[in-house]
Amino acid sequence: MRGADRGGDRGPRAGWTTRNWTTRKLLRAGVGASLAVLALLGGLGVWALARTGTATTELVDVGSPALTLSVRLEAALVDQETGIRGYGLTGQRDFIQPYAQGLAEQKSAVDSLRPLVAHDRRARADLEEVLARAATWQARIARPVAAAPAGSAAVALAAERADEGKTTFDAVRAATSAQQQHLQKSRATARADLEHAMALRNVVFCAIAALIVLLAALIFEGLRRGVTVPLEQLSADARRVAGGSFGHAVTAGGPADLRRLAADVEAMRRRLADELDFTEHARGVLDEQAADLRRSNAELEQFAYVASHDLQEPLRKVASFCQLLQRRYADQLDERANQYIGFAVDGANRMQILINDLLAFSRVGRVHNQHAVVDLEHVLAATLDALSVAVEESGAEVAHDPLPTVAGDATQLGMLWQNLLSNAVKFRDPQRPPRIRVEAVRDGSLWRFAITDNGIGIDPEYAEKVFVIFQRLHTKDAYPGSGIGLAMCRKIVEFHGGTIHIDTAHTSGTRIVFTLPAPEEDPPSPDPESGSEPTAADSVDTAPGEDAS
Known part of the structure; x- marks a missing residue:
């Protein structure tokens, strides 16, 4: 930022009684x-x-x-x-x-x-x-x-x-x-x-x-x-400047301290005029950048369209024809050829999953942005229903506090709960069945939530790394997924005005804490049949990212 020189005494000269007197x-x-x-x-x-x-x-x-x-x-x-x-x-x-x-x-x-x-x-x-x-x-x-x-x-x-x-x-x-x-x-x-x-x-x-x-x-x-006349003159000059005449000089008169005050106001006016000129220039630059950004967003929208349609079609063809090749010529191919075909099919499927995850990540705050009153009890129930097979197979038990209603996008909040709960089920300890606890506590103007499990846990040194997109702590053979799940959770929470982090003080498993703004008045819960709550079909299978070391 550019500095401003101090304004001088350019107003009427004070009389001998006030020239050097405050x-x-x-x-x-x-x-x-x-x-x-x-x-x-x-x-x-x-x-x-x-x-x-x-x-x-x-x-x-x-x-x-x-x-x-x-x-x-x-x-x-x-x-x-x-x-x-x-x-x-x-x-x-x-x-x-x-x-x-x-x-x-x-x-x-x-x-x-x-x-x-x-x-x-x-x-x-x-x-x-x-x-x-x-x-x-x-x-x-x-x-x-x-x-x-x-x-x-x-x-x-x-x-x-x-x-x-x-x-x-x-x-x-x-x-x-x-x-x-x-x-x-x-x-x-x-x-x-x-x-x-x-x-x-x-x-x-x-x-x-x-x-x-x-x-x-x-x-x-x-x-x-x-005193009065110099102050009235200073006030009139200040009002004129405040009215938009930034080029009008503030004159100084009266005792020494009032002249110093007028000089400070003049210096402030000059600084504001300089900053205004700089702001106008910066605004022009920002307008150009905004135009570039709009063009870039349009290109990204086109890319998302191509990725969701044109790119997936060749992948489906590759996977389908590889599988057809394997079925028709299985007796003519050796074991290594069948293995290569399996690699190709698996790669095509993982590419489709990755594209879907990237699309879901890019849509947070852009496509799904319909804020309404969301009852988290219904969201959690829908999420557990979508994960019922994985919960039943793992023998997991999920307990939760009474959950409040918040203002937000129902689809995004459903994706948030599905990613966090599926991670708690997926990264379980092989020696014991998963025990998951969902807590909700009012903290002033925020609701503070915590999801605690007894799984394999996360080392404190990776507490921030797990929220970075594509950052995996395990191989895909050990725990499948694309490494986007927790990055999407952070983006969803921050889009709603909250924060999310790993509680490193918790040792026996993993404890993820996040906050959401509490509404000023808790409105009545919406009708579950109105379509505002997510269903299993609405949530994209994003193969949540790992939360274990």
Whole structure:
């Protein structure tokens, strides 16, 4: 066979991004770049969310609660001032209760407010200022008035310090107002930071979405240009070549591995084109040889006709006239002349047998080729009936397994069984009567048959020689025959799609194993009266070939 050179890159040249890069390398680079961009976008998103969360925490968890607690602290101080003023005006201890409640509320509000303003220096200073002013008012006014006895003493002390109390509590009010203003300003700043962070977050996520869409579009376009388009071009070229345009060149494009694939497909196309040219040439030669073969077969058919008619007629005349000569002139001929005449008659008869055997051998697969369903039980019965005389004279016993139905030519299968069984009877051991066993075993899609006898056997070195036409292992005086029988058996078995061989492991006699294809479904056996089964008259007496050494 002639080789084919590899196709080159004759398609459009790839761009700089794919000239020396394979698809795997391009995909790895694309995936790596995509992951890097996605990681950067993810980092920006996390930063925006973190900033939004910080601003939210500052507003929700610090700014607003601090302002609320500042208002509570102011209310607690006002409650204290109200209680002290009522007690100072009336002198009754019942009016001092708001003062006690205000002290408790002050402590609770201060305890909650201190952690919230711990990180803000100005808020911390405002709280200390409020507490300092409140402490001054409590030391100068609240505690002395509250400690004074009920009645005129408390009223007198409150009246005495009324102006000082007003001044000091106004300072408390001013301190709480300044604190609340500062806290409101801080909350407003936190709200503005939150709004800014949310706007920034929205911008970042919109940018992430846009970049992801852009990245997907770039990846799609890159795959389309780098992989899809070259593959579509390669597929179109391949379909065109497959459609019969073997002269159409397969172009190469895309990444390096796709170009190599296109080059391999181009090389395959060139190889196919070369092989097609060679096949066309070989087909022309085969057509000429087929014509010669048809002429040769026609000549062989003519020869077979001549052999079966024209050649046998002279042989019959030779034998007949020799026998007539022997009968009429027997008293005038000596013993040697009679012996010569006997040789001539015997030679003519053996020539007729040989011609008949050759005709039967040549007809296998040519004349008898009517495949049908054949019941081997009927074939074996017909064969044993044809061999009944030889079986009875030799005292042979034939046992067999149940035989199946197979697809084949009934006449040829009848010749197969007759040759094998007659060999088993003919090549028997003189010391014992023949014992013949026919076995049939299903082996997958085949039927495996075996014919075993207790005869003289075959040496392993002749296991193949006995299947060659005209190969005799004995003289015609010892065992008559033409040496064609087993060769015909092999031809029949192989024509039916099976194999045949001598089982060399069997020692006490001969064991011939052959196979026949098993039908997919065993159909019903044909009617024996339909003419599909062979009879003794249908089988040609082929004088089976020897199977003994």
